[in-house]
Amino acid sequence: MKDNRIKRFFREIHRAFRLQRIFAALHLKKLMEYKVDFVIGALGFLVEQVINIAFLTIIFGRVESLRGWSYYEVLFIYGFSLFPNGLDHLFFDNMWNVAYWLIRKGEFDKYLTRPINTLLIVTVEEFQLDAFGKLIVGIALIATSLRHIDLPFIWYDIPLALIAILFGMLIYASIKTIFGSIAFWTKRSGHILEVAYNLNQFSQYPVSIYSRAVRGAVTYIIPFALTSYYPASYLLRHTQPVFSILAPVVAAIILMSIALFVWHKGLDAYESAGS
Amino acid sequence: MHPLKATKKYLNTYLPFTRAGIQAAMVYRSNFLAWFVGSIVYCLVMYYIWLAVYHASGEGVMNGFTMNDMTVFLFITALTNFLTDSDGSYDVGEEIKDGNVAMRLIKPVSFHSTFLFTEVGWKLLVFGMIFTPVVIGVEIFKYTAYGGLSFDIGMFLLYLFSMMMSYLFSFYMNVCFGFMAFFLKNLWGFNIIKSGILRFVSGAVVPIAFMPDGLRQVLEWLPFSSLCYTPVMIYMGKYSGGEIALRLAIQLGWVIGFYLISRLILATALRHVSVQGG
Numbered sequence: 001m002k003d004n005r006i007k008r009f010f011r012e013i014h015r016a017f018r019l020q021r022i023f024a025a026l027h028l029k030k031l032m033e034y035k036v037d038f039v040i041g042a043l044g045f046l047v048e049q050v051i052n053i054a055f056l057t058i059i060f061g062r063v064e065s066l067r068g069w070s071y072y073e074v075l076f077i078y079g080f081s082l083f084p085n086g087l088d089h090l091f092f093d094n095m096w097n098v099a100y101w102l103i104r105k106g107e108f109d110k111y112l113t114r115p116i117n118t119l120l121i122v123t124v125e126e127f128q129l130d131a132f133g134k135l136i137v138g139i140a141l142i143a144t145s146l147r148h149i150d151l152p153f154i155w156y157d158i159p160l161a162l163i164a165i166l167f168g169m170l171i172y173a174s175i176k177t178i179f180g181s182i183a184f185w186t187k188r189s190g191h192i193l194e195v196a197y198n199l200n201q202f203s204q205y206p207v208s209i210y211s212r213a214v215r216g217a218v219t220y221i222i223p224f225a226l227t228s229y230y231p232a233s234y235l236l237r238h239t240q241p242v243f244s245i246l247a248p249v250v251a252a253i254i255l256m257s258i259a260l261f262v263w264h265k266g267l268d269a270y271e272s273a274g275s
Numbered sequence: 276m277h278p279l280k281a282t283k284k285y286l287n288t289y290l291p292f293t294r295a296g297i298q299a300a301m302v303y304r305s306n307f308l309a310w311f312v313g314s315i316v317y318c319l320v321m322y323y324i325w326l327a328v329y330h331a332s333g334e335g336v337m338n339g340f341t342m343n344d345m346t347v348f349l350f351i352t353a354l355t356n357f358l359t360d361s362d363g364s365y366d367v368g369e370e371i372k373d374g375n376v377a378m379r380l381i382k383p384v385s386f387h388s389t390f391l392f393t394e395v396g397w398k399l400l401v402f403g404m405i406f407t408p409v410v411i412g413v414e415i416f417k418y419t420a421y422g423g424l425s426f427d428i429g430m431f432l433l434y435l436f437s438m439m440m441s442y443l444f445s446f447y448m449n450v451c452f453g454f455m456a457f458f459l460k461n462l463w464g465f466n467i468i469k470s471g472i473l474r475f476v477s478g479a480v481v482p483i484a485f486m487p488d489g490l491r492q493v494l495e496w497l498p499f500s501s502l503c504y505t506p507v508m509i510y511m512g513k514y515s516g517g518e519i520a521l522r523l524a525i526q527l528g529w530v531i532g533f534y535l536i537s538r539l540i541l542a543t544a545l546r547h548v549s550v551q552g553g
Contacts, residue, residue: 037464044467051475058481059324063331066324130464191309198313201320209327214319 012117019116020091020124027127038129045089045133049082052204053141067208072148073236074206079141080235081204081228084168086134092173093128099180100190109272119177119263152238160245161235167252168227172200174255175222177263184266200224206233223251288384289392296396304404307397311405314353321349338484343420344511345482347413351507352479354409358398359441359502363390364469367453368462386541391446398442430512433519437506440526444501447533454540457547478504501526 031038056078060071069077102108111118151157179196182189199217203224207215218225226248234244300307322345329335329342340348367390370376379389417425452469456462474480476499483494483504494500505522508514514522 036459040459040468041464044464044471047468047471051471051480054475055480058485058487059328061487062337062485063328066327066331191305194309195312198316201316205320205324209323211323214323 012120015116016120016124019121020127023124024127027129031129041130042133042136045130046137047133049134049137053078053137067206069206069208070149072145075141076145076149076236077206077229077232078204079138079145080165080232082134082138082141083165084172084227085200086131086138087165087169088172088176089131089134090128091169092123092176093131094122094126095173095176095180096190096193097126098122099176099183099193100188103183103270104187106272108270118267119260123173149236151235157235161231164227164231164245164248167248168231170252171223171227171248171255174252174259175224177259178255181259181262181266184270196222200227203228205229219247223247223255226251289388292389292392293396293399296393297400298396299393300397300400304400307401308404311353311357314357318349318353322346325349338482339513340482340484343417346420347417347511348482348507350409350413351510352503354406354413355438355441355503355506355510356474356479358401358406359438359445359506360470361394361442361446361449363394363446363449364452364455365449365462365466366390366394367450368456371453371456372462380545387447387450387537390450394446425512427512430509433523434506434510437509437523437526440523440530441502441506443530444498444526444533447530447537450537451533451540454544457544473499473502476500477502478507498525498529498532501529 053075056071056074059066060074064070066074098108111121114121175196176193179189179193182192199222202210202214202218207218207225207229210218215225219230230240230244230247233239234241325345326342329337329345335341367376370379379386382389414426452465455465459465476494476497478494478500483491483500486494501522505526509519509522
């Protein structure tokens, strides 16, 4: 019995990956059709990041370091934060549509008719190429900062960084799912999601600049700092290795459990708004 | 027609649009409250960064700004941006794309004024729900930080006037951008690029006084400092009487300039517009 459930779980995951490939291919075809649109969308998110970098560059013209972090270290942390953020944007963008209008307009019903887990189909249906604007800036920042910093590099830092990025992405996705699910009861939760998601702005900079209360909130309550500052500062200085890598993993697992729970409760409570 | 009568007729025609705008804003009030909370989060992040900068530099005053000034700057800038930002580009663009623009054009009303008066309705609600409480908060902060009352009603009225200019400037400029919908599908992405760049060149991200010399001179010459920096500096009392007059005149110039450009674009576009379906 239990054996069967595990098998079924893996079959679902396998199907999800296959569907993700199919939908991604579909979106790439769309990209080829609307090249200019893609460039503009990605450029939009790129410009947003570049302006924040310009801000940092201007203030670092005045000072050597911010609470002990040099210009290139801050760039490294900022760049690192864009990977979990960008990957979440790439794969889980449809949650915004759920929160803002799919449920309210009754269009959510279509997912209920599909022979696959609703959360999986909601996820794989959208593949938001705009996210490349963020990912490109992230790569550029890491590359630039690495030319000026001596990392205390050990080979296993690479798998650790990848784990941190993967689970960081899941932290983002889970928080979005939790707040998006509220729409099952209220028909629309885009604005609540917007408020929660916006707190991620705190995570792009070293948390040592914040007051203790803010630091606690972005580490333990809405833990966006775990997606960026902690793993990035581990890579930079090898400080707090256990907490920096383990905390994102644990937080992601806890948040994912909450997200799955709320989502399924929400589905039970869901009544179509359509006519 | 007698000018007074003409004004009355004008208001009778367009005030219903403002009423509709207020009603629409009431429905979506949770949305713009959420957006505003988002910009407050941004302010807080910036506040802590500047705190660290002032801490690291060891200077009490940088480019004429104390840390208290910077705090006022951040919040008043967010507020001013929120009130003067116009969705004209998006509204006009969407109507062009879905063809609803035809319904607007066949009515005996001005194309621009209908958009303008509707959005003014939105802004009135924002003024009541967000602007007033935040300004009171900032004034309380100023009272405690500077030790003593520094509120100057004359300066505040000049700020409101300057902000109205900023809004009109922003509105007509955005209407011009809206006509890009004739060429672009991804208006949304275009708007993100546009507003990102505008935020920077209007001095909303970094005070123009902090920019490197060359850049600062360029930005002072460009019209965009009129969008946000001018009213904020007036609020903060950073301009003398003569400079205020000059800045307001520049703002007025740009309002008129972009008004004329948007009329020109509208006239040209209407000759080419073809709407399918109904």
